[in-house]
Amino acid sequence: MDFLLDATQIALKDSLRRYLEAEVAPIVHSHESDKTPVPRPVVAAMRDFGLIGGLLPEADGGFGLSMTTYGMLITEVARVWPSLRGTLSVSNLTASVLAGSGSPVLREKYLPRILRGETIACFALSEPNIGSDAANVQTRAERTSSGWRINGRKLYITNGPVCDLGIVFVNTPLADGTRGVSCLVFESGMPGFSCTPLGKMGMHSCSLGELLFDDVEVPAENLVGRIGGGFSIAKKYLNIGRSIVGFASLGIAEVALEAAIRFAKDRVQFGRPIGSFQLVQQMVAEMMTHVETSRLLCYRAADALDRDLPGNQILCAMAKRYASDAALRVSELSLQVHGGAGYTTLFPVERYYRDARHLSIGEGTNQILGMLMAQAELGLSALR
Numbered sequence: 001m002d003f004l005l006d007a008t009q010i011a012l013k014d015s016l017r018r019y020l021e022a023e024v025a026p027i028v029h030s031h032e033s034d035k036t037p038v039p040r041p042v043v044a045a046m047r048d049f050g051l052i053g054g055l056l057p058e059a060d061g062g063f064g065l066s067m068t069t070y071g072m073l074i075t076e077v078a079r080v081w082p083s084l085r086g087t088l089s090v091s092n093l094t095a096s097v098l099a100g101s102g103s104p105v106l107r108e109k110y111l112p113r114i115l116r117g118e119t120i121a122c123f124a125l126s127e128p129n130i131g132s133d134a135a136n137v138q139t140r141a142e143r144t145s146s147g148w149r150i151n152g153r154k155l156y157i158t159n160g161p162v163c164d165l166g167i168v169f170v171n172t173p174l175a176d177g178t179r180g181v182s183c184l185v186f187e188s189g190m191p192g193f194s195c196t197p198l199g200k201m202g203m204h205s206c207s208l209g210e211l212l213f214d215d216v217e218v219p220a221e222n223l224v225g226r227i228g229g230g231f232s233i234a235k236k237y238l239n240i241g242r243s244i245v246g247f248a249s250l251g252i253a254e255v256a257l258e259a260a261i262r263f264a265k266d267r268v269q270f271g272r273p274i275g276s277f278q279l280v281q282q283m284v285a286e287m288m289t290h291v292e293t294s295r296l297l298c299y300r301a302a303d304a305l306d307r308d309l310p311g312n313q314i315l316c317a318m319a320k321r322y323a324s325d326a327a328l329r330v331s332e333l334s335l336q337v338h339g340g341a342g343y344t345t346l347f348p349v350e351r352y353y354r355d356a357r358h359l360s361i362g363e364g365t366n367q368i369l370g371m372l373m374a375q376a377e378l379g380l381s382a383l384r
């Protein structure tokens with residue numbers, strides 16, 4: 001859908017693609033196989049392409065990119081290394097929260113390090129008993145004479161095992177005697193904090209962990225926004241997060257389709273390339289349609305977000321929901337086109353399938369997003 005991209009955007013996309021192919025692609029397979037995290041210099045190198053702090057205003061140390069431009073860059077990264085995309089996205093999300101809702105003290109202390117790519121950050125909302133119902137946070141923070149004491153666990157936290165700092169959503173007492181969700185910054189070196197890495201199906205170089213807060217003391221100045229305002233902060237950035245997951249899904253779907261086309265032209269059975277058989281062509285046609293539809297929806301949602309059009313939240317949810325399902329379907333079909341080769345690690349297509357699988361779960365499961373979409377149209381809620 002190049003008609004939305006101008007010459008500057010296309011030049012940026014091309015230079016990022018050249019860099020990723022030359023410098024990053026050669027290390028992906030070994031890192032994923034060994035389950036070693038994305039190297040920090042690779043994360044930091046993404047800064048020059050606008051991928052760290054890209055959406056933040058220049059006044060905050062960002063690049064002031066539109067969602068359309070940023071999404072285009074995210075697709076390029078996801079084409080080559082979804083683990084790098086995941087690591088960057090979560091660090092960026094935390095930077096956006098600090099820039100948008102953090103005090104001047106917090107912004108000065110933490111933001112420059114994240115934006116230089118020196119510091120990896122995490123965003124800790126989900127818990128063992130709290131997933132889709134994210135407003136009911138159970139991790140507690142109590143007031144102390146100098147700040148807050150945090151106790152509880154956070155589960156499935158991207159970057160947890162490698163993070164230097166993070167934001168954590170906690171249940172705190174409110175002035176009226178009730179309790180609400182607040183947002184605090186913690187550092188991984190604080191006494192009482194620990195993280196247990198979790199094994200998972202794909203994206204092996206983007207670490208995931210369970211965080212334990214055992215009497216972790218954070219200073220009062222580490223409160224982000226107001227007491228009780230934490231869930232509004234979490235919700236504010238979910239919209240952008242969903243758009244980003246849509247673009248990331250598009251990247252995986254694109255390369256899975258390209259791999260299927262290459263293989264279908266090369267592989268000969270019954271004396272002919274398998275791509276000449278109608279049933280293989282049907283799979284290619286289905287993949288092409290999913291990729292093109294994902295692209296149209298992702299750019300449509302990003303454009304609506306950039307122009308703050310009414311209903312942009314619904315379009316972001318729709319783009320994420322469609323593109324993440326499509327990425328899984330396209331990588332599955334690509335694996336089928338590859339036959340036995342697709343199931344082996346000799347070809348990257350089995351990784352595309354594994355890497356795509358979580359995209360329908362994070363940033364709101366596709367079931368929850370479907371309900372939000374229908375609720376907006378029907379005026380009827382399935383949840384409350």
Ligand SMILES: Cc1cc2nc3c(=O)[nH]c(=O)nc-3n(C[C@H](O)[C@H](O)[C@H](O)COP(=O)(O)OP(=O)(O)OC[C@H]3O[C@@H](n4cnc5c(N)ncnc54)[C@H](O)[C@@H]3O)c2cc1C
Pocket residue numbers: 090123124125126130131132133155156157158159208358361362363364365366367368383
């Ligand atoms: C790879 C990965 C990375 C992640 N990174 C982070 C992170 O960095 N930070 C973070 O905070 N979280 C993170 N998460 C957690 C993610 O946000 C949650 O997994 C997600 O919100 C779903 O919560 P849950 O897993 O507890 O599933 P549940 O909420 O228990 O849902 C289980 C199933 O029930 C369905 N379901 C639930 N409620 C309803 C309903 N009312 N109607 C219909 N269906 C329903 C869901 O759609 C799902 O299919 C990550 C998850 C993964 C897999």
